[in-house]
Amino acid sequence: MSSGLNARIATIVLVFLVCLLIISPNFISFSKDHFLSKSKLRYGLDIQGGIHLVMGVDVNEALRQNLLRTGEGLVRHAKTEALSATDIKLKTGSTNEMVLTYTKAEEKGAITDFITKYYSNLFITDSEGQTISLQSSDVYTEQTKKEVVDQAIETIRNRIDEFGVSEPSITAQGSDRILMQLPGIDDAARAKELINKTARLEFMLVDNTEVNLPALIQDAEKAGNYKLGQNGLKYSEYIRRLNADLASKLPPKTHILFGKQENVESLEMGRIPYLLRSDTGLGGDSLRNARISTGEFNEPEVNLTFNPEGAQKFADLTGNNIGRQLAIVLDDMVYSAPSLQGRIPDGNARITLGGGRDYNQMFEEAKTISMALRAGALPARLEQLEERTVGPSLGADSISAGLKASYIGAALIFIFMIFYYRTFGLLACFGLCVNILMLLTGLTMIDATLTLPGIAGIALTLGIAVDANVIINERIKEELARGANFQAAVREGYEKAFSAIMDSNITTIATCLVLIYFGSGPVRGFGVTLTVGLITSMFTAIFFTRTIVDTLLYKFKVNKISI
Amino acid sequence: MNRKMKTYNFNFVGNFKVFGGISLVAFLIACAIIVKNGFNYGIDFAGGTEMQVKFSQDTVSAGDLRKLVDEMGFKNSQVQRFGEDTEFLIRFETPEGASESETNAKLASTISIMTEALNTRFQAAGPEVRRVDSVGPQVGSQLKRNSILAGIYSLLIILIYIAMRFDFKYAPGAVICLFHDSVLVLGILSLFGHEVNIQVLAAVLTLIGYSLNDTIVTFDRIRENELGMRDSNTEKIINTSINEVLVRSVVTVLTTALAVGSLYVFAGGAIKDFAFTMLWGLLFGVYSSIYVASPLILLTEKMRFKKA
Numbered sequence: 001m002s003s004g005l006n007a008r009i010a011t012i013v014l015v016f017l018v019c020l021l022i023i024s025p026n027f028i029s030f031s032k033d034h035f036l037s038k039s040k041l042r043y044g045l046d047i048q049g050g051i052h053l054v055m056g057v058d059v060n061e062a063l064r065q066n067l068l069r070t071g072e073g074l075v076r077h078a079k080t081e082a083l084s085a086t087d088i089k090l091k092t093g094s095t096n097e098m099v100l101t102y103t104k105a106e107e108k109g110a111i112t113d114f115i116t117k118y119y120s121n122l123f124i125t126d127s128e129g130q131t132i133s134l135q136s137s138d139v140y141t142e143q144t145k146k147e148v149v150d151q152a153i154e155t156i157r158n159r160i161d162e163f164g165v166s167e168p169s170i171t172a173q174g175s176d177r178i179l180m181q182l183p184g185i186d187d188a189a190r191a192k193e194l195i196n197k198t199a200r201l202e203f204m205l206v207d208n209t210e211v212n213l214p215a216l217i218q219d220a221e222k223a224g225n226y227k228l229g230q231n232g233l234k235y236s237e238y239i240r241r242l243n244a245d246l247a248s249k250l251p252p253k254t255h256i257l258f259g260k261q262e263n264v265e266s267l268e269m270g271r272i273p274y275l276l277r278s279d280t281g282l283g284g285d286s287l288r289n290a291r292i293s294t295g296e297f298n299e300p301e302v303n304l305t306f307n308p309e310g311a312q313k314f315a316d317l318t319g320n321n322i323g324r325q326l327a328i329v330l331d332d333m334v335y336s337a338p339s340l341q342g343r344i345p346d347g348n349a350r351i352t353l354g355g356g357r358d359y360n361q362m363f364e365e366a367k368t369i370s371m372a373l374r375a376g377a378l379p380a381r382l383e384q385l386e387e388r389t390v391g392p393s394l395g396a397d398s399i400s401a402g403l404k405a406s407y408i409g410a411a412l413i414f415i416f417m418i419f420y421y422r423t424f425g426l427l428a429c430f431g432l433c434v435n436i437l438m439l440l441t442g443l444t445m446i447d448a449t450l451t452l453p454g455i456a457g458i459a460l461t462l463g464i465a466v467d468a469n470v471i472i473n474e475r476i477k478e479e480l481a482r483g484a485n486f487q488a489a490v491r492e493g494y495e496k497a498f499s500a501i502m503d504s505n506i507t508t509i510a511t512c513l514v515l516i517y518f519g520s521g522p523v524r525g526f527g528v529t530l531t532v533g534l535i536t537s538m539f540t541a542i543f544f545t546r547t548i549v550d551t552l553l554y555k556f557k558v559n560k561i562s563i
Numbered sequence: 564m565n566r567k568m569k570t571y572n573f574n575f576v577g578n579f580k581v582f583g584g585i586s587l588v589a590f591l592i593a594c595a596i597i598v599k600n601g602f603n604y605g606i607d608f609a610g611g612t613e614m615q616v617k618f619s620q621d622t623v624s625a626g627d628l629r630k631l632v633d634e635m636g637f638k639n640s641q642v643q644r645f646g647e648d649t650e651f652l653i654r655f656e657t658p659e660g661a662s663e664s665e666t667n668a669k670l671a672s673t674i675s676i677m678t679e680a681l682n683t684r685f686q687a688a689g690p691e692v693r694r695v696d697s698v699g700p701q702v703g704s705q706l707k708r709n710s711i712l713a714g715i716y717s718l719l720i721i722l723i724y725i726a727m728r729f730d731f732k733y734a735p736g737a738v739i740c741l742f743h744d745s746v747l748v749l750g751i752l753s754l755f756g757h758e759v760n761i762q763v764l765a766a767v768l769t770l771i772g773y774s775l776n777d778t779i780v781t782f783d784r785i786r787e788n789e790l791g792m793r794d795s796n797t798e799k800i801i802n803t804s805i806n807e808v809l810v811r812s813v814v815t816v817l818t819t820a821l822a823v824g825s826l827y828v829f830a831g832g833a834i835k836d837f838a839f840t841m842l843w844g845l846l847f848g849v850y851s852s853i854y855v856a857s858p859l860i861l862l863t864e865k866m867r868f869k870k871a
Binding site: 189453467527 | 617664667668670671674675691692693695696697698699701702709710712713716717720721724725728761762764765768769771772773775776779780782783784787807808810814815817818819820822823824825826828829830831833834837838
């Protein structure tokens, strides 16, 4: 009697059911809230059509700008400390070195002390005559680079949202590139235009007239029969239309904008309407910087610095409107609307975040806001490095050809296996079917994107997966030829084949992992499907087929199975 | 059920000089071809622009398209027709600017210039641009570097794994074999002037993992037989092992070839390049694991013996 047969059968049934449960959303749509598994396999750009863009970010220029700003700040600061610093210049061609000039030779020690005391990111590399060479630390440079790229991504994401792409993917690639994948659209020229436009930052007072905004909006939508996202209605058009429709019902010089929700990819964005006054005259050009800082209880907050002119406007605005909410609006979307607590005279403002939440949430929000504020304009010049567009008709053609090839390949393998190994071949075919089921489950679980090379990977998996069965079946044949009885031959066959299957699969998986690590787009998709397929194939070839064979041998008392 | 198990008894190890010689010659020829012909790099590596256009009317010829590309001032144009279809692949170089960023700027505008030109010139034929790929020079050179790194790392990982799981004497054979397979496949690509693109690269890298399969299965048997056949010398053990797994090697390559072959015939497009490379690789892979890899164990062992 083969041990634990019932437990093994139960395991198989369980795995089978779990797989069905996980992949079912791919075939049937359930109501979103009442189903355990919601992941769906996504198709890559080569199948559903879309744009793939790689942009290079000119981080060096941004680094130079940033360093120069720090340097200029340093000179101003030094002057307030009554030091004789006069000028600071970047070394030509350098992104991390600058030279400070001062007039009084005797202040050398004092200036050196001043820099080491206040500017820990700068190192003094040389001092000659009345100049001091400064270099920014590598950590600081790296951090700035990362900030620049993150900020560019955030900006691009905001602008792409406007395009109405359903699942855009905008990610950093290496240290100075951005990869954009925009499925479902093929107007690359417009997408690029949109990315390169400049964003608008505004500060607007929230109007405190009593108006039932949700009701007004609902009426307007009903009357005009439109909705955000419906028939591809974009946010900017929606806003324009809504405000035009409601112009007579709102107080003068006000308009409606919506708050931005956490999920930037959702078109449902902002169901929180704000009634805003449009006459503050304070915009992004008045802002110098926005950074995350910590408040008195160590809670994260956002620190804003205005330029002198902006500082004056801001002081007046805050002084005259204590107790009211000031909305921070970027590209017509309200990011936050903190209450004003007092006049803010010095051009430094803090955005405090509502308490009662955990630190990480608050920190994330502070990061989003400061980034959005800085993202008013792209932080660095973007350069197009790669552009790939696939039209939807080609995608449809290629998937049907790819599937056809896979079906035919599978059918040929099935015919060959059944012809060559009879019943054992048939079992291997069952194994392959289960393997495909598990492979799709695995891909769904890890949120993989199915690309054309991915489909090739699945087809190839079939070819490779059946190898485990071939090894086992050949081994059983060998044992039978040596005169073992059938049960013993099966046992020996499976056991002795195990190490060969393991070793050969592990080395193939190892190279696939290298493919995933080094490969870009298509290569990676291939590597992922093949890796998942090989892992599941070990389960089906070794465990699944053996359990069926054992069931036939011991439960149904079959003496021999054709091989 | 009572089919008799066929057993083979070829003397693979004894004939190693012959097959090793053949392999060595083939390897050298492949290297020579690669050096002489180089590779026909696709735009993934070389940079440039590729457009796939389909016309609803069959009134446009490849010559017309080539003329248009030349007129627009793009160099090295190639136009290829998809069989009897009204579909064409147009490939041309991105004009080089004085600086890298100027080249990139030109790259960005190239596509809209060409799309517009196509749409105006051949409006009557109903053009539809189905796919555009445009790659700048930096991306291509980075891809080349990453590919070479990926190849080296794969070989290294395999070397380490085999040395750990088996014995060090097995490792050189396996790695030499993989190197041999990859170079032969690259030689074939170079010989036929087949385009080397990212899919082909994926195929070559996959082959490094896959063609090892056969080798490992044979090694596994040698490892097992070393315990069971203590009285026999290494040569006999290796020969017996190869013969024992011979059927399996052939059957496996056959099933994989069925899958890859149907991809080659039916899938078309980018997958076709992948399948083409894979098919050759399968052939070389099964050859080398039978005739080259295992006999090399003997060689490594002899060398080690001499040193000791």
